[in-house]
Amino acid sequence: MAIEVQNVSKHFGTFTALDDVSIGVSDGALTALLGPSGSGKSTLLRIIAGLETPDTGEVVIDGEHVTERPARTRGVGFVFQHYAPFKHMTVHNNVAFGLSVRKRPKPEIDARVKELLGLVRLDGLAERYPSQLSGGQLQRMALARALAVQPNVLLLDEPFGALDAQVRGELREWLRRLHDEIHVTTIFVTHDQEEAMEVAEQIVVMNAGKIEQAGTPRELYETPANEFVMSFIGPVNRIGNAFVRPHDVQLLAENDGSATEALIKRVVHLGFEVRVELTLPDGRDIWAQVTRAEAEERELSEGQILAVRLPRPRVFSAQAA
Amino acid sequence: MSAEGGGALALSPAPSGRVAKPRGTSRADGSARARRLGLRTVALGYLALLLLAPVAMIFYRTFEHGLSPVWNAITAPNAQSAFWLSIEIVAIAVPLNTVFGIGIALLMERGRFRGKALLGMLIDLPFAISPVVIGLSLVLAYGKTGWLGDWLAERGIQVIFSVPGMVIATAIVSLPFVARETMPVLRELGTDAEQAASTLGASGWQTFWRITLPGIRWGVVYGVVLTTARALGEFGAVSIVSGRIEGETQTLPLYVQARFENFDVTGAYTAAVVLAILAFATLIAMNLLTRHTRGKTAEVAA
Numbered sequence: 001m002a003i004e005v006q007n008v009s010k011h012f013g014t015f016t017a018l019d020d021v022s023i024g025v026s027d028g029a030l031t032a033l034l035g036p037s038g039s040g041k042s043t044l045l046r047i048i049a050g051l052e053t054p055d056t057g058e059v060v061i062d063g064e065h066v067t068e069r070p071a072r073t074r075g076v077g078f079v080f081q082h083y084a085p086f087k088h089m090t091v092h093n094n095v096a097f098g099l100s101v102r103k104r105p106k107p108e109i110d111a112r113v114k115e116l117l118g119l120v121r122l123d124g125l126a127e128r129y130p131s132q133l134s135g136g137q138l139q140r141m142a143l144a145r146a147l148a149v150q151p152n153v154l155l156l157d158e159p160f161g162a163l164d165a166q167v168r169g170e171l172r173e174w175l176r177r178l179h180d181e182i183h184v185t186t187i188f189v190t191h192d193q194e195e196a197m198e199v200a201e202q203i204v205v206m207n208a209g210k211i212e213q214a215g216t217p218r219e220l221y222e223t224p225a226n227e228f229v230m231s232f233i234g235p236v237n238r239i240g241n242a243f244v245r246p247h248d249v250q251l252l253a254e255n256d257g258s259a260t261e262a263l264i265k266r267v268v269h270l271g272f273e274v275r276v277e278l279t280l281p282d283g284r285d286i287w288a289q290v291t292r293a294e295a296e297e298r299e300l301s302e303g304q305i306l307a308v309r310l311p312r313p314r315v316f317s318a319q320a321a
Numbered sequence: 322m323s324a325e326g327g328g329a330l331a332l333s334p335a336p337s338g339r340v341a342k343p344r345g346t347s348r349a350d351g352s353a354r355a356r357r358l359g360l361r362t363v364a365l366g367y368l369a370l371l372l373l374a375p376v377a378m379i380f381y382r383t384f385e386h387g388l389s390p391v392w393n394a395i396t397a398p399n400a401q402s403a404f405w406l407s408i409e410i411v412a413i414a415v416p417l418n419t420v421f422g423i424g425i426a427l428l429m430e431r432g433r434f435r436g437k438a439l440l441g442m443l444i445d446l447p448f449a450i451s452p453v454v455i456g457l458s459l460v461l462a463y464g465k466t467g468w469l470g471d472w473l474a475e476r477g478i479q480v481i482f483s484v485p486g487m488v489i490a491t492a493i494v495s496l497p498f499v500a501r502e503t504m505p506v507l508r509e510l511g512t513d514a515e516q517a518a519s520t521l522g523a524s525g526w527q528t529f530w531r532i533t534l535p536g537i538r539w540g541v542v543y544g545v546v547l548t549t550a551r552a553l554g555e556f557g558a559v560s561i562v563s564g565r566i567e568g569e570t571q572t573l574p575l576y577v578q579a580r581f582e583n584f585d586v587t588g589a590y591t592a593a594v595v596l597a598i599l600a601f602a603t604l605i606a607m608n609l610l611t612r613h614t615r616g617k618t619a620e621v622a623a
Contacts, residue, residue: 051516071519078520084513088535098521101531142517149521 008057077146422499456561499544506540
């Protein structure tokens with residue numbers, strides 16, 4: 001295990017940010033901390049970095065207990081949500097900062113900065129100031145700055161949160177590839193389940209200061225441990241106590257008697273995916289996800305009455321508190 | 322950066338806004354312009370009446386009879402001693418207040434401790450209390466009969482009626498400026514960059530010199546300029562503490578007052594002009610310094 005968090009709790013006044021949280025991240029893994037805002041994911045990340053101290057519990061990095069150590073001696077690279085650029089320094093000096101406080105020789109620093117700026121594709125912008133960079137460029141500068149000191153662990157707080165959709169997509173893809181290249185143990189915080197699924201090898205789902213479930217994206221999607229994980233990861237229909245994924249909802253050509261009838265309320269075309277909004281006989285609304293081809297072949301349209309089967313409904317027993 | 326985001330929108334309200342403007346605008350524009358002109362005249366007139374006219378009068382009166390009386394007044398031994406004493410006091414009090422001001426600002430904005438509100442009030446106290454009262458209280462504390470003065474006198478240190486007392490008085494009345502100018506800048510700077518520096522391995526000291534101080538430098542510079550101006554001009558507190566011994570504990574403002582009372586008008590005006598020029602020089606220095614950074618405009622990368 002490269003990073004172990006053992007029974008960590010943290011309170012801010014009367015607010016419980018983390019309640020007896022334990023996680024383990026293996027060496028070289030790319031892990032997402034996923035949860036809604038206020039779930040404690042950023043606090044957990046900051047505790048691992050040493051920017052917050054836990055009330056109780058331990059943080060272990062590469063087998064060493066670092067709980068009492070200040071951030072600067074933990075060998076952790078941290079990328080802040082708003083990048084925290086050193087505004088009065090050029091891009092070069094921002095990236096060089098960690099090396100220059102370690103008093104490395106200048107030629108070594110220059111060579112390393114050049115290499116890193118190449119890695120994050122900012123070559124040629126070394127003499128710019130942060131105010132002259134776009135959000136995506138700032139993000140990559142912050143990453144290069146964190147990587148310059150060759151950290152054992154890379155921590156990113158909502159790394160794509162402040163970027164517009166297109167840049168966000170590109171950067172996700174790029175972070176994934178970068179991780180394949182440099183293989184540093186990485187944890188990033190996100191509230192976006194799609195982002196977590198797309199980038200991470202392992203996801204830790206958090207809610208209200210606790211871990212709901214940890215696993216691979218596929219495990220979480222296919223065998224969610226509870227209601228929260230089921231409804232937080234991927235779209236879901238709730239029918240009483242049961243949960244059904246919209247793509248599992250089957251629209252049948254004929255009712256063989258075992259299916260329920262449903263009225264099509266609306267058909268929304270989202271490109272390849274088509275969203276069919278249905279009303280069941282008992283008045284409940286659900287929706288089904290079908291492909292464009294299927295929707296066209298079936299000539300689905302508003303007002304139609306269909307036979308619908310809801311296979312594999314998932315029912316969670318009352319949650320243990 | 323966000324060219325993809327905003328580029329495609331053709332529904333900008335700008336054209337219709339321009340079309341909707343025409344009728345009746347010339348009259349509206351005219352009255353708006355008149356109002357603006359009126360406001361400007363009032364503001365400038367007020368400043369001229371209050372500030373420019375008296376200062377200009379002093380300059381006029383000083384140089385009324387040519388340069389040689391001015392030269393004589395400047396080179397008078399007491400004038401020289403007052404000038405250098407003022408400079409000496411500023412040279413000690415301003416650096417002291419700069420260091421303490423930054424320290425207090427850091428404590429107020431970054432520290433977590435009991436009694437913060439009280440400290441905040443204490444910082445402003447020198448603004449609220451009349452300098453004369455500050456001078457009197459210093460005499461009470463450090464004078465011959467004061468409990469601190471006694472103790473110091475035994476060790477051969479005289480505070481009242483000498484330079485240390487004047488420095489203390491000046492430092493007190495100009496204490497709030499650096500702290501008050503630095504605090505909002507420090508708050509706006511936030512702690513992200515400092516925390517980033519610490520994760521990169523910087524010590525607290527390195528973080529302060531390389532990240533915090535450059536981030537707040539313009540607040541500090543502005544505070545230093547105000548402190549300097551205030552310290553140069555301080556009259557009330559210093560007047561009481563100094564004992565006003567000509568040629569020994571007489572600062573420039575005290576010298577101006579003494580000359581004026583002795584009907585040496587030229588001497589008083591000349592020293593006043595020197596004070597005014599020092600103040601202008603401080604303000605101009607600040608203006609040049611701030612313009613230097615503002616000039617570094619940031620063009621947004623494509």
